Amino acid sequence: MLKTIRRLMVGIRLDRLITLAAVAVIATAFASACRKASAPEPAAAIAPEQASAAVDPALAELADFMAIPNVASDTANIRRNAERLAGMMRQRGIDVRLIEEAGAPPVVFGELAAPGAKRTLLVYAHYDGQPVEPDRWASDPWTPTLRAGRLEAGSEVVPLSGLPSGPEGDEWYLYGRGASDDKGTIVAFLAALDRLKKEGLPLSVNVKMLFEGEEEAGSPHLEAILLAHADLFRADGMILCDGPVHQTRRPQIVFGARGVVGLEMTVYGPNHALHSGHYGNWAPNPAAQLAGILASMRNGEGVILIPGYYDDVRPLDESDRAALAGIPRVEADLLREYDLAWSEGGDTRLEELVMRPALNIRGLASGAVGDKAANAVPSEARASIDFRLVADQRPARIRELVEAHLRNLGWTIVREAPGAETKRATPRLVRLEWEGGYPAYRSRLDAPFSRALVRALGPATGGALVVMPALGGSIPMELFDRVLGVPIALFPIANHDNNQHGPNENLRIRNLRQGISMHATLLSGLGSAWE
Numbered sequence: 322m323l324k325t326i327r328r329l330m331v332g333i334r335l336d337r338l339i340t341l342a343a344v345a346v347i348a349t350a351f352a353s354a355c356r357k358a359s360a361p362e363p364a365a366a367i368a369p370e371q372a373s374a375a376v377d378p379a380l381a382e383l384a385d386f387m388a389i390p391n392v393a394s395d396t397a398n399i400r401r402n403a404e405r406l407a408g409m410m411r412q413r414g415i416d417v418r419l420i421e422e423a424g425a426p427p428v429v430f431g432e433l434a435a436p437g438a439k440r441t442l443l444v445y446a447h448y449d450g451q452p453v454e455p456d457r458w459a460s461d462p463w464t465p466t467l468r469a470g471r472l473e474a475g476s477e478v479v480p481l482s483g484l485p486s487g488p489e490g491d492e493w494y495l496y497g498r499g500a501s502d503d504k505g506t507i508v509a510f511l512a513a514l515d516r517l518k519k520e521g522l523p524l525s526v527n528v529k530m531l532f533e534g535e536e537e538a539g540s541p542h543l544e545a546i547l548l549a550h551a552d553l554f555r556a557d558g559m560i561l562c563d564g565p566v567h568q569t570r571r572p573q574i575v576f577g578a579r580g581v582v583g584l585e586m587t588v589y590g591p592n593h594a595l596h597s598g599h600y601g602n603w604a605p606n607p608a609a610q611l612a613g614i615l616a617s618m619r620n621g622e623g624v625i626l627i628p629g630y631y632d633d634v635r636p637l638d639e640s641d642r643a644a645l646a647g648i649p650r651v652e653a654d655l656l657r658e659y660d661l662a663w664s665e666g667g668d669t670r671l672e673e674l675v676m677r678p679a680l681n682i683r684g685l686a687s688g689a690v691g692d693k694a695a696n697a698v699p700s701e702a703r704a705s706i707d708f709r710l711v712a713d714q715r716p717a718r719i720r721e722l723v724e725a726h727l728r729n730l731g732w733t734i735v736r737e738a739p740g741a742e743t744k745r746a747t748p749r750l751v752r753l754e755w756e757g758g759y760p761a762y763r764s765r766l767d768a769p770f771s772r773a774l775v776r777a778l779g780p781a782t783g784g785a786l787v788v789m790p791a792l793g794g795s796i797p798m799e800l801f802d803r804v805l806g807v808p809i810a811l812f813p814i815a816n817h818d819n820n821q822h823g824p825n826e827n828l829r830i831r832n833l834r835q836g837i838s839m840h841a842t843l844l845s846g847l848g849s850a851w852e
């Protein structure tokens with residue numbers, strides 16, 4: 322025990338040195354979001370290793386894995402990915418099976434028992450990636466390419482064996498599809514198991530692994546697979562290993578995500594555009610009508626005005642407020658980065674605003690503007706909206722409230738494009754086309770699993786861990802909650818500037834190294850931190 326503690330302390334000190342070097346580089350090299358990384362970058366209790374091998378083993382393993390194209394619809398290659406991953410797991414003594422569902426890439430499932438452990442952790446990641454447009458990449462997306470810095474800074478390509486084992490290599494980047502989303506995370510997790518073995522540290526929890534092969538295609542079979550194998554996936558807590566760390570480059574653990582539901586709304590005027598001089602004030606103007614509807618739904622401060630809209634919203638509790646207060650503020654940098662003078666939410670911090678429901682108008686179309694503008698009453702007006710849902714709001718209830726609001730304003734709702742008869746017979750016609758959507762998810766921060774995660778990772782990161790109550794974006798965490806009934810947290814390792822989903826996806830080497838040590842810290846410490 323004493324030996325372990327001493328090793329952990331050495332680890333922290335070593336990492337502080339690495340931090341100083343890293344901060345110096347960050348200060349000159351990176352965009353404004355990182356410019357104010359005032360708090361130190363973290364040290365994990367199990368410090369990043371100083372690799373001495375010709376090619377860093379985790380880097381080599383990741384590069385080999387990334388060289389297999391991984392678009393979910395590429396059935397031959399996606400299966401090669403699954404088989405390679407299964408091999409990487411078996412090599413480490415993990416009990417592996419491929420779960421097959423008709424029409425779906427295999428789910429790679431693995432199990433590792435920890436003798437004497439009372440709890441089981443389910444680890445989720447996906448091995449598929451977004452489709453690529455090779456013309457827009459600086460190097461081939463399926464040829465993992467190491468650069469001695471950011472591509473934007475003109476950094477040169479270096480052979481994998483050229484990566485310095487010390488902190489000089491921290492600000493190097495590996496480019497290629499899957500580097501950060503999500504193969505890098507899978508490799509970091511597997512390398513963490515190697516690290517524990519090497520250090521002689523036992524696993525503190527039983528571990529189950531669920532690696533999906535069609536997340537980027539919208540996970541069309543995931544629910545069926547979870548339902549069919551719920552017993553196999555049974556666990557006491559789950560980490561979703563995907564996404565980026567905080568914009569300040571500090572590690573973060575996230576306990577929820579917003580849900581989403583989309584809506585296309587169309588309002589009708591005359592059957593063709595009419596001269597606005599002859600018919601203005603007489604023919605109903607759909608653009609003006611639509612603007613009125615939108616203004617009745619949302620004010621200029623982002624507050625939703627639809628009656629009853631906030632009724633189901635789970636209020637923030639004390640632990641949420643405490644967590645929010647501990648997150649470094651990024652608003653001033655963001656205003657500058659995006660050329661903005663103000664925020665709709667006033668002084669309220671970004672992370673609190675994204676814990677509120679949002680009605681976002683994602684597009685508007687009616688008539689024409691500029692050179693193409695005509696003095697006419699347009700024949701229709703369209704708005705496209707995404708509603709971001711927060712904890713305890715349900716998509717079905719949102720639909721009911723929006724529709725009740727429109728009916729109260731005197732609108733008649735149709736689902737299909739109305740014909741001439743319907744238009745002649747019905748004033749104030751609005752067509753609504755709803756997208757499926759899914760609810761939000763939020764774990765309580767004072768729940769045992771949440772506290773265990775923060776306890777296992779927090780002190781080990783020198784107080785740098787960002788505890789984020791909820792992500793503004795949408796991830797279907799609710800699906801795992803509903804089917805498996807397991808508490809969930811999002812535990813990302815990738816750099817925020819990883820170009821996820823776009824060309825030149827990349828992983829910062831420090832994030833890979835830190836990811837390995839954070840996963841090792843978690844796997845060795847979670848059991849004792851879990852009440």
Ligand SMILES: [Zn+2]
Pocket residue numbers: 447502503536563564
């Ligand atoms: Zn992902």
